[in-house]
Amino acid sequence: MMDLAKPDQFDLDRLAEELGALPQAPLAMPVQQLESSARPGFLSALLRARLWRVGKAGH
Amino acid sequence: MGAGAAPLRRVYLTRTLTLTASFLAAGLGFVVFLQFGASDGFDAFDVLRALLIFASTFWLAWGAFTALAGLTTQPPAVPRDPGPVRAMTAILVPVYNEDPVATFARIAAMDASLRATGFGDRFHFAILSDTRNDEVAARERIWFLRLLADTHGEGRIFYRRRTSNKGRKAGNIEDFIKRAGAAYSYAIILDADSLMEGATMVEMVRRMEAAPDLGLLQTLPKVIRARSRFGRIMQFAGGFYSPIFARGLAMMQGRTGPFWGHNAIVRMRAFAESCGLPELSGKPPFGGHILSHDYVEAALLARAGWTVRVDDDLQGSYEEAPENIIDHAKRDRRWCQGNLQHSRLLLAPGLKPWSRFVFLQGILAYIAPVFWLAFLAASIAAPLFAPPIDYFPIEYWPFPVIPVSQVSKALGLAVGVGGLLFLPKLLILLDAALRGRTQGFGGRIRALQSTLTELLFSSLTAPIFLMFQTRSVLQVLRGADGGWPAQTRGDGTLNFRDAWAASHWIVTTGGVVLVMAQWLSPELVLWLMPVALPMVLAPLLISWSSRPSRSALFTVETEIAPAPVMQLHDRILVRWDEDLEDRTAA
Numbered sequence: 001m002m003d004l005a006k007p008d009q010f011d012l013d014r015l016a017e018e019l020g021a022l023p024q025a026p027l028a029m030p031v032q033q034l035e036s037s038a039r040p041g042f043l044s045a046l047l048r049a050r051l052w053r054v055g056k057a058g059h
Numbered sequence: 060m061g062a063g064a065a066p067l068r069r070v071y072l073t074r075t076l077t078l079t080a081s082f083l084a085a086g087l088g089f090v091v092f093l094q095f096g097a098s099d100g101f102d103a104f105d106v107l108r109a110l111l112i113f114a115s116t117f118w119l120a121w122g123a124f125t126a127l128a129g130l131t132t133q134p135p136a137v138p139r140d141p142g143p144v145r146a147m148t149a150i151l152v153p154v155y156n157e158d159p160v161a162t163f164a165r166i167a168a169m170d171a172s173l174r175a176t177g178f179g180d181r182f183h184f185a186i187l188s189d190t191r192n193d194e195v196a197a198r199e200r201i202w203f204l205r206l207l208a209d210t211h212g213e214g215r216i217f218y219r220r221r222t223s224n225k226g227r228k229a230g231n232i233e234d235f236i237k238r239a240g241a242a243y244s245y246a247i248i249l250d251a252d253s254l255m256e257g258a259t260m261v262e263m264v265r266r267m268e269a270a271p272d273l274g275l276l277q278t279l280p281k282v283i284r285a286r287s288r289f290g291r292i293m294q295f296a297g298g299f300y301s302p303i304f305a306r307g308l309a310m311m312q313g314r315t316g317p318f319w320g321h322n323a324i325v326r327m328r329a330f331a332e333s334c335g336l337p338e339l340s341g342k343p344p345f346g347g348h349i350l351s352h353d354y355v356e357a358a359l360l361a362r363a364g365w366t367v368r369v370d371d372d373l374q375g376s377y378e379e380a381p382e383n384i385i386d387h388a389k390r391d392r393r394w395c396q397g398n399l400q401h402s403r404l405l406l407a408p409g410l411k412p413w414s415r416f417v418f419l420q421g422i423l424a425y426i427a428p429v430f431w432l433a434f435l436a437a438s439i440a441a442p443l444f445a446p447p448i449d450y451f452p453i454e455y456w457p458f459p460v461i462p463v464s465q466v467s468k469a470l471g472l473a474v475g476v477g478g479l480l481f482l483p484k485l486l487i488l489l490d491a492a493l494r495g496r497t498q499g500f501g502g503r504i505r506a507l508q509s510t511l512t513e514l515l516f517s518s519l520t521a522p523i524f525l526m527f528q529t530r531s532v533l534q535v536l537r538g539a540d541g542g543w544p545a546q547t548r549g550d551g552t553l554n555f556r557d558a559w560a561a562s563h564w565i566v567t568t569g570g571v572v573l574v575m576a577q578w579l580s581p582e583l584v585l586w587l588m589p590v591a592l593p594m595v596l597a598p599l600l601i602s603w604s605s606r607p608s609r610s611a612l613f614t615v616e617t618e619i620a621p622a623p624v625m626q627l628h629d630r631i632l633v634r635w636d637e638d639l640e641d642r643t644a645a
Contacts, residue, residue: 012197012200013200015200015204016199019203019207019213019218020217022185022219023239024238026237026240026241027236027237027239027240027241027328029331029335031336031337032333032336032337032359033408034336034339035339035340035403
């Protein structure tokens with residue numbers, strides 16, 4: 001078992017990458033169509049109406 | 060029909076009854092308010108206020124009748140495959156600047172719990188790091204190696220960090236599926252703070268195996284480990300009321316159930332085929348990555364013909380929750396943006412009508428508080444626009460006609476709205492007492508005390524949440540992207556200064572509301588006190604509720620008897636913390 005009390009002795013990036021490598025078993029995940037080409041509805045247009053622009057917000 | 064989902068006829072009946080009853084309640088509120096408002100002369104403001112009452116009451120009634128549906132139905136029989144588990148399942152743990160010690164200790168606990176079932180070798184864990192902070196990422200690598208050493212998890216527990224967090228959590232999971240999805244039949248999707256019993260995960264696989272059309276199975280996670288007053292009240296509310304609301308929801312949703320983003324299992328092939336999310340045209344907040352991806356993924360699975368189900372009878376599924384009102388409001392800000400973004404998808408091609416309704420419901424959940432606030436503002440301003448009272452409405456009649464007081468109608472409306480808010484919770488209490496469910500909440504008397512105190516607390520904090528939600532909606536509408544900050548987990552205590560900094564604008568608004576009401580409509584001041592007073596006291600309430608709780612109130616099952624996987628997690632954390640202290644001392 002590796003000596004984790006001295007993590008400097010390992011190239012942690014390499015070790016984590018080696019031991020943590022995911023199985024190679026690709027699976028296709030096609031992008032789905034969600035936006036219709038039709039004009040947006042009233043509610044969508046109303047909600048998208050931007051009264052004025054501001055930057056990021058949050059708490 | 061989807062195996063295990065409620066029979067379609069019952070689903071349509073529950074939907075019809077709930078919708079009809081909600082419309083009737085909202086219509087009644089509309090008519091009563093119109094009569095009340097017209098007592099001093101009829102004007103456009105009365106119609107506006109009555110319409111706002113209609114929309115707000117509909118939303119309240121919808122919640123109340125969902126609870127009634129939950130109280131009056133039983134979960135349908137669910138098929139399960141009792142044989143040995145052969146399918147491989149990946150347990151996905153997306154992390155984003157989380158504390159690796161707590162998160163990886165949860166994985167170690169779930170791994171031990173799974174191995175105890177005898178099917179541990181059928182489950183692999185994949186830690187999917189989107190961590191942007193290099194220091195946190197370095198700790199993740201150290202603790203990943205510790206996790207491997209502790210669990211002998213090499214070849215069963217994986218760790219990878221993305222160089223770019225494109226698509227955020229949904230993109231993180233998509234990246235895993237594109238690299239390794241074909242190795243697994245199922246994926247259990249967790250959050251960093253999720254915890255699940257091994258037996259629960261095995262049971263989820265059994266249910267998936269028995270229902271080949273089942274694309275996603277959602278559990279109802281219980282909130283655990285709350286420490287603050289706010290956290291414990293939410294934990295109690297989640298544990299006590301949520302199963303009933305979830306039951307009602309399951310009855311209405313049928314095959315088009317929900318996905319709440321974590322503590323759920325998906326059929327890998329179904330998810331991969333159906334849930335590749337596009338970036339929406341335009342910029343955030345309405346364009347770009349889909350933020351509340353879970354609702355959309357559930358809708359896409361249903362569109363592709365898969366059953367999406369919530370099994371509220373599944374126990375052993377846990378999560379943690381914010382410890383104070385501010386953290387709760389931060390999380391709600393993200394959810395608000397995500398739900399309003401769904402307005403772009405209301406007309407998405409091929410979606411089931413119920414999926415569209417769920418999007419609309421999510422939008423309404425955030426817009427309803429704005430309606431309430433608009434109603435209050437319109438009520439305060441109404442006297443400015445009311446026509447003068449006509450004391451001589453009858454021509455040639457020499458005596459004045461004094462308008463009949465319609466205060467009884469206003470009182471009736473207030474009682475009705477209060478009933479929609481409180482009655483479902485009181486009925487849930489009664490049901491829990493009759494079925495013996497109160498045992499898990501400290502007995503009947505303690506559950507009664509907890510429920511009544513929760514009703515008082517939720518009444519006091521409702522105006523504060525109303526303000527936060529209104530601000531969130533306005534921010535999103537004016538194009539502000541809230542970003543995607545990591546959740547603050549941990550102690551969560553807020554001093555008065557922090558609480559003031561986050562809520563002084565609510566205090567100001569409350570003060571302005573009272574002053575304006577006193578000036579324009581003095582008779583409204585008393586009516587407005589339940590709303591305005593908590594707003595004025597917001598910093599006190601926020602700070603007080605964030606402090607540690609030592610009360611016997613709000614006791615929940617997992618405090619009386621911690622679940623086995625929680626005990627495992629505790630033991631591992633203690634051991635790892637001791638090791639950390641030893642290393643620091645050395």
